[in-house]
Structure formats: structure tokens, C-alpha cells
Amino acid sequence: MNEAMKIKYGLGTLMVLSGLASCSLDVNMYDGVTGEDVTSRNIVELSQGSYSMLKYDGGLIDYGYYFWAYGADDLSWGGTSTDSKYNLYDYSRNIASSTTEYAWELGYRTIGNCNRVIEMGVDLGDNITNEEKVLVGENYYLRALCYFLLVNEFAQPYSNNPTQNPGLPLKLTSDPNDLPESRSTVAAVYEQIVKDLEDAISYMTLSQGMSSKNSCYATKEAAEALLARVYLYMENWEGAWNMANNVIESGRFQLLQGDDYSIYSQFVPEENSETIFAVRRTKLKDDGGYGRMGGLYVRVNSSGWEEMYASSRYLELLELHVDKSGFPVDLRSNFITKRYVEDGSNTDLYPVTGNPNGSYKDWTFAYAVKSSGNNANYEYRQITVSKQADGSYRMSDTDASSFQSAVVQTESYNLGTRYYVVANDGTKYIGRIEPRVYDAKTLRQKETQFLVYAINKCSYQEQYYHLWSPVISRLAEMYLIRAEANFEKGGDDEQTLADVNVLRRRAGIPEWTLDNIKTAENGQPKDIHKIIEEERMLEFAWEGLRRFDVFRWRQTLDRRYPGGHTLKQGDRYLEIPYNSPSVCEFIPQAQYDAYPYKLEQNP
Numbered sequence: 031m032n033e034a035m036k037i038k039y040g041l042g043t044l045m046v047l048s049g050l051a052s053c054s055l056d057v058n059m060y061d062g063v064t065g066e067d068v069t070s071r072n073i074v075e076l077s078q079g080s081y082s083m084l085k086y087d088g089g090l091i092d093y094g095y096y097f098w099a100y101g102a103d104d105l106s107w108g109g110t111s112t113d114s115k116y117n118l119y120d121y122s123r124n125i126a127s128s129t130t131e132y133a134w135e136l137g138y139r140t141i142g143n144c145n146r147v148i149e150m151g152v153d154l155g156d157n158i159t160n161e162e163k164v165l166v167g168e169n170y171y172l173r174a175l176c177y178f179l180l181v182n183e184f185a186q187p188y189s190n191n192p193t194q195n196p197g198l199p200l201k202l203t204s205d206p207n208d209l210p211e212s213r214s215t216v217a218a219v220y221e222q223i224v225k226d227l228e229d230a231i232s233y234m235t236l237s238q239g240m241s242s243k244n245s246c247y248a249t250k251e252a253a254e255a256l257l258a259r260v261y262l263y264m265e266n267w268e269g270a271w272n273m274a275n276n277v278i279e280s281g282r283f284q285l286l287q288g289d290d291y292s293i294y295s296q297f298v299p300e301e302n303s304e305t306i307f308a309v310r311r312t313k314l315k316d317d318g319g320y321g322r323m324g325g326l327y328v329r330v331n332s333s334g335w336e337e338m339y340a341s342s343r344y345l346e347l348l349e350l351h352v353d354k355s356g357f358p359v360d361l362r363s364n365f366i367t368k369r370y371v372e373d374g375s376n377t378d379l380y381p382v383t384g385n386p387n388g389s390y391k392d393w394t395f396a397y398a399v400k401s402s403g404n405n406a407n408y409e410y411r412q413i414t415v416s417k418q419a420d421g422s423y424r425m426s427d428t429d430a431s432s433f434q435s436a437v438v439q440t441e442s443y444n445l446g447t448r449y450y451v452v453a454n455d456g457t458k459y460i461g462r463i464e465p466r467v468y469d470a471k472t473l474r475q476k477e478t479q480f481l482v483y484a485i486n487k488c489s490y491q492e493q494y495y496h497l498w499s500p501v502i503s504r505l506a507e508m509y510l511i512r513a514e515a516n517f518e519k520g521g522d523d524e525q526t527l528a529d530v531n532v533l534r535r536r537a538g539i540p541e542w543t544l545d546n547i548k549t550a551e552n553g554q555p556k557d558i559h560k561i562i563e564e565e566r567m568l569e570f571a572w573e574g575l576r577r578f579d580v581f582r583w584r585q586t587l588d589r590r591y592p593g594g595h596t597l598k599q600g601d602r603y604l605e606i607p608y609n610s611p612s613v614c615e616f617i618p619q620a621q622y623d624a625y626p627y628k629l630e631q632n633p
Contacts, residue, residue, distance in 0.1 A: 070150040077147050077165040080172050081247075083140035084309050085316070090140060090176060091309045091500050093133035095323055097183045097615065098574030104344040104567060105485075106593030108337045109476030115326075119338075120595040121603035121612045130183070131618040137180045138201065144173035145204040151233075160237045167233025171248035174226035175256060175502065181219045183615055184632070187581040188263045190609045192216040196630045211627045220264060227257040242282065244300040245307055246499075251277050252307035255503035258511045263582050271515035274508040277306065283505040285536055292364035293383050296490050299499050306503040311491070318497035324489030325496050327572070328367060329377055333495045336377075337476050340366050340483040342398040342410070342591045344571055347564055349462050350446030351539045356393070356417075356463055361537045362568055369468040369482040377473075382490050390465035395423060395438050395449065396481065397461025398591050406601035408592045409479030412466055413451075423449070423463055438463070441552040444564070445540035448552075480592050487572050506533055506569055514562050523558060530565050537568075581608040 068076060084091050099105065100119040107119050117124045124130075151158060151166035158166075177198065186195040197219035199210040214222075230253035236242065242249055258273035277283070284303040286294060299308035311318075319325065319333055329336040340348075345366075349358045357363075364383050372390050373380060394412040401407040415423040415438060423438040430436035434452045438461075441448050450460045467483070470476035491497040513529035516522070524544060531541040540546075542561060550556035566579055580587045587606040589595055595603060606612060611633040616622075622629060 070153040073147060073150045073154070073162055073165055076143065076150065077169060080140060080143045080147060080169050081309075083136065083143050084172070084176075085311065086136060086139070088132060088136070089309075090133055090137035090179060092323065093129050093136065094179050094183060095500060095574055096129055097133065098179075098577065099323075099572055100338075101587075102572075102576035103580070103587055103589055103591070104341050104571040104576050106339050106341045106480065106591065107595065108339055108470035108474060108480045108482065109594050110597050111337070111594075116594075118615075120599050121606060122599055123612060123615060125616040125619045127615075127618065130615045131620060133183060134180065134618050134621055137176045141173050141176050141201055142204055142206075144169040144176070145202060148173070149204055160240060163233050164236070164240075164243075167230045167250075167253070168248040170226045170230035170233060171253045171256070174223045174230065174253075174260075177219055177226070178223050178256065178260060181216060181223075182578060184617060185213075185216050185219070185614055187578070187608060187613065188216055188220060189265075189582045189584050192220065196632075199625075199629065209626060213629055220260065223260055224257065224264075227253050227260065231257070245302065245305040246299050246310040248307060251280050251282055252503060255306045255508060258508060259503070262511050262515065263578070265518070267515040267519040270511055271519065271521075274511040274515065277508045278505070278512065285505055285532070287536060288361075291536060292361050293490075294365075295487055295498055296383075296493060298492060299501070304505045305501055306505065306508075308499040308501045311497055311499045313492060313494055313497060316497065318491075318495035320496070322489070322496035322498060323500070324486070324498055327485035327487075328382070328489055329484070330382055330486075330489055330495050331378055334489075335474070336482070336484050337470065337474050338485070339470075339480070340485055340571070341593065343588075344567065345462060345483065346448070346460055347444075348568060349464075350444050350448055352447075352463075360539050360568070362571070365485060365487040365571070367484040367486050368464065369473055369484060371466045371468055375468070375473060382486050392466045393417065393423070394464060394466050395425065395451065395461050396464055396467065397451070397459045399459060400590075401479065406596040406599075406604055407479070408590060408596070410469075410481045410592050412481075414466075415463065442550070443552060444550055444556075445542075445546060477594065477597075480594075485572055501573065507575075509533060510562060510566050510569065514559075517558055517562065526558060527561070530561060533565060533569055577613075581613055584608045 083089060096115045097118050100115060101121060110116065114124065114127045114129045117127055118129065147169040148166055151162065154162060181197050185197045193215055195216050196213040197216040198213055200214045200219060200222055201210060231250050234250040234253060254273045254276045258270050261269035261273060283306060286302065286304045299305045299310055320335065325334045326338045327336065328334055348360055348363055351359045353359050367380060367382065369377060370390060372392060393415055395415050396410060396412050398408050399411055401409045413425050413429045415425050418424055424436050427436065432453060434454060438449050438451055441450065448460060449463055450458055452458050467481045469478050470480040470482055471478040473482050488498045489496045491499060509529045509532050513526045517526045527542045534541050547556040567576060570576060577587065585608060589604055603612065614632055616632050617629060622631060
């Protein structure tokens with residue numbers, strides 16, 4: 031296939047014809063077909079093909095995820111890598127990256143299939159059934175989802191001059207020869223996404239007697255949930271509030287609680303009351319091995335590289351509330367599996383979720399510090415501490431010689447306790463108290479200066495290695511969207527905090543009040559918007575929302591913490607402003623070169 035055909039192949043519709051099959055829902059729901067020689071009465075199979083394309087050969091969902099998640103500040107790589115995904119992590123951007131190439135091409139293939147289904151709905155006219163209307167609505171949703179994910183990867187954020195910055199070629203027909211002559215603006219792409227989601231809501235509003243599909247499929251509520259996020263990015267606060275409120279008030283979803291929440295990823299989507307929409311992967315059809323997203327995060331039964339970890343910045347925010355034994359009480363800490371030295375190096379003996387709450391003797395104050403020498407690197411240090419009768423922690427006299435006090439200091443933060451030390455030169459280092467953790471070189475042959483805080487949030491569905499059904503929307507997000515939108519449109523502060531507190535109550539940590547926010551930052555007032563920012567960081571870590579949050583808030587992504595992002599790039603991407611060219615990827619070179627019209631390349 032020549033390059034000109036390749037781009038049509040991506041932007042049109044996938045020209046691979048599988049055998050038409052009537053498939054059972056749970057096992058073969060993604061076995062739909064895509065092709066040209068089918069009629070409008072094949073709309074069921076073609077619609078299944080749209081779901082299939084989301085994960086076909088990894089799909090936009092896999093290849094896009096690496097961009098959404100790896101460029102955030104809740105994650106660190108325990109060294110360097112030759113994997114093309116590493117360029118997404120350290121922001122070095124490779125115009126010939128196979129990862130971004132697949133995201134672009136497979137995203138547009140999915141769009142092409144959605145276009146076919148939408149056109150079939152038009153062809154059916156008055157003969158369309160209620161069930162077929164729903165299928166058309168599902169494909170409006172899936173097309174909107176693809177454009178939303180692609181425009182946030184290959185264009186500047188909506189927060190940065192959306193009416194001028196180029197977005198994407200808007201391909202809205204299945205004709206492979208009908209190609210847009212230029213990139214529509216970011217604003218125009220968002221307008222199309224909104225229109226598609228409004229159409230999706232209309233088509234998926236069920237007639238009397240019809241039942242909603244489960245969370246493996248697009249539904250009216252899934253479209254409202256995605257539209258709530260789109261409006262949030264557009265700063266349409268009223269629209270975001272209304273859509274999020276619609277989903278919450280629908281009564282279809284409930285937050286997981288207690289131990290169930292601690293193992294969120296282990297449930298299949300259709301049995302998870304909190305999941306609104308997820309891309310379903312199954313044991314029978316999908317790979318659960320190293321190549322899945324979770325393979326870089328955690329090692330499960332000898333499967334996985336386990337070389338990407340929770341960042342120090344995330345851990346410092348998470349571990350402000352501990353029990354009498356010194357372990358974090360926030361349920362979200364169970365998504366991290368710390369590799370304690372006293373547990374031994376055979377990590378297959380560890381539980382996948384959380385840590386054994388054993389009787390550890392070697393406790394440390396762990397903190398991040400700028401490495402010495404002419405470099406931009408940060409590293410972890412662990413100082414042995416012993417707990418005193420008054421509950422404080424004291425370091426040895428030898429270690430204490432470098433600090434102003436032998437006792438680890440404390441201050442109040444977010445209704446909890448934050449630990450810190452002050453060096454002799456006056457530098458303050460925030461850290462945490464924990465049993466000694468393995469360094470990444472000793473345990474995973476990476477770098478000595480990094481510690482192994484494995485992430486289990488994207489693995490172990492049905493207790494099977496790295497099987498995971500990526501969650502697109504869940505109920506927790508609706509509460510925080512409603513909270514932020516309410517705050518931004520000047521709503522009642524108490525109601526804003528009430529929505530945040532729904533998640534803090536579930537996590538098992540103290541709730542906010544109008545009174546306690548007055549002294550929540552070491553005696554100083556706590557800004558409500560910052561409360562929302564931090565709660566979103568805690569709740570949605572490694573789900574692909576964090577980097578977009580930072581940039582839509584017009585902030586600078588601060589990565590001055592331990593991780594491999596400085597080992598190749600130095601200080602070039604330690605701090606990344608929201609309007610930096612590096613916040614979006616290049617249009618993949620092969621696609622750019624093959625396109626019959628001149629597209630504006632990203633700088």
C-alpha cells in the first residue's frame with residue numbers, strides 16, 4: 031500500500047472485511063466488521079466494529095493512553111528506556127514515533143467506521159428501528175470521543191487561543207477520497223464534538239420499554255459524562271454542571287465503597303457500579319501480558335517490567351493521614367504497592383493491591399532532593415528514623431549533623447500531618463515516614479536514586495495479570511466536575527465542598543468545612559479551587575486526566591522531583607507552561623507526508 035492510500039485508509043474507513051457474525055454480547059461484543067460491501071441492515075455488525083477499532087491492534091485507547099498518562103506529574107520513570115513511549119514521558123517528542131503514528135491512524139480508522147454507521151442511519155430513514163437509533167447514537171458518541179482524545183494529543187489545549195490554533199482535519203464522511211483540505215481550529219473541533227455528543231444524547235434517549243445497556247457500551251449517560259468534561263475544558267461552567275448533575279441524578283451509578291474501591295480495576299466494567307463507560311477487554315480476546323499498560327507499572331506473578339512509579343509529588347499529597355502504626359489511611363493508597371526491603375525481593379509473594387501491614391523495624395524519612403553536581407536530576411534519600419514515646423520520629427546523630435534538628439518536624443496540611451526536615455543551609459525538604467523501600471536498581475535494574483512505588487491501578491482485572499478495561503468515565507469524576515463548575519459559576523461554597531467531601535468520605539479522610547479551610551495550610555487559608563485541584567490529582571492518578579487538568583488551568587507542569595525525565599533532557603522539560611509547543615505531539619511524519627493537502631505542522 032502506498033503512502034497516499036495509507037492516509038485514506040486511516041481517514042476513511044477500514045477496508046478489512048471480516049465474516050459477518052451474530053455475536054454474543056459479553057464475549058464477542060467487539061467482533062464487529064468494517065468494510066465497504068455491506069448494507070444498512072448490517073448496522074449492528076458495523077457498530078460493533080467501531081468498538082473493536084477502539085482497541086484494534088492496541089487502538090487509540092492504548093496508544094493514546096501513553097500520551098494522556100505519561101506526561102503528568104503523578105508519575106515517574108525509574109530510569110531511561112529506548113521504548114518510543116519514553117518520548118511521551120520526558121516530552122522530547124519524536125515526529126516519527128510509532129506510538130503517536132498508531133494513535134493518529136487507529137483513531138481515524140475508528141472515526142471512519144463511525145461515519146459509516148451514522149450514514150447508515152440516514153439511509154434507513156423512516157425505516158430505522160428504535161434499537162438502530164441507539165446504535166447511531168453510540169457511534170456519534172464514539173466519534174466524539176475519538177476527536178476529543180486526538181485533538182488533546184495533536185493540538186494545543188482549548189485554554190490556549192482555540193479560535194486560532196490548528197486542531198484536526200474534521201473527517202465526517204466515510205468516503206476515503208473526501209478529505210478535508212486543512213486542519214480545523216481547536217474551537218471548531220470542539221464545536222463538532224459538542225454537536226456529536228448532543229446528537230448522541232438525543233439518539234440514545236430510550237423509548238418506553240427499552241432498557242439501558244451496560245457500561246461496556248456508550249449510553250445517554252456516557253455521552254452526558256463526556257460532554258460534562260468537554261464543557262469543563264471549554265469553561266462552559268453551566269453546561270458542565272448540568273451534564274454532570276444529570277449523570278449523578280440519573281441514579282444509574284453508585285460509588286464503590288471500602289475494599290471494593292481498593293480493587294477498582296479488578297472488576298469487569300459491567301459489574302462495577304461506578305463505571306459509566308469503559309473499553310471492555312476480556313480474557314478470551316485480549317492480551318493480559320507485559321504489553322498492556324499495567325506492565326510498566328507493576329509486576330504480577332512474574333509478568334511486568336515495573337519501572338514506572340507513583341511520583342514523590344503524588345505521595346506527599348496522598349500520605350497526610352496515617353493510622354497509629356504509621357500507614358496511610360486514604361483508601362487510594364491501596365493503588366500503590368510499595369516494595370519494602372523487609373518483605374524481600376521475591377515480589378510475587380506480595381499482594382497485588384496495597385502492602386502487607388507487617389511489623390517492620392527499619393523505618394525511614396523518605397524525601398526528594400536535587401542531586402549534587404552540574405545536572406538537573408532529583409533523587410530520593412532515606413534516613414533511618416526511630417519512633418519516640420511522644421510519637422515523633424528521630425534520626426541518628428550522624429544523620430542529624432546535616433539538619434537543624436534531629437527530630438523530623440511536622441506541620442498541618444489538608445487536615446492532616448506533613449513531615450519535613452530543614453537542612454543546615456535552611457532548605458526545607460518535605461517527605462514521608464515509611465518502612466525502607468527498595469531502590470529501582472536493586473529490584474528492577476533501573477537507577478539507584480529512584481524508589482519502587484509500583485502502581486496496580488491498571489492491572490489484575492478478574493485476577494488476571496495486566497488485563498484491564500480502560501475507564502473513560504466514572505461517577506467520581508461527575509462529582510468533581512459539578513464541584514468545580516459550581517465554584518467557577520459563583521455557586522454556594524458549602525455545596526462545592528459537599529461534592530468534594532463525597533470522595534473524601536469514601537477515601538476515609540477528614541472532610542472539608544467552611545471553618546476548617548481557614549487554617550488548612552499550616553495555619554493559613556486554603557483556596558477552594560486548590561482543594562478541587564488536589565482532590566482531582568488524588569482521585570484520578572494514572573487515569574489520563576492530570577496533564578490535561580494542569581494545562582486547562584493555564585498552569586505550569588512542575589516535574590522537579592525524582593524520575594528519569596531529566597536523565598536525557600536535563601532541565602529542558604522540568605517546568606512546562608500550558609502554552610508550550612511541547613504540550614502536544616507533532617502530526618506523525620508519515621501521515622503528514624502522505625496527506626494530499628498541506629497540513630500545518632505543530633511547532
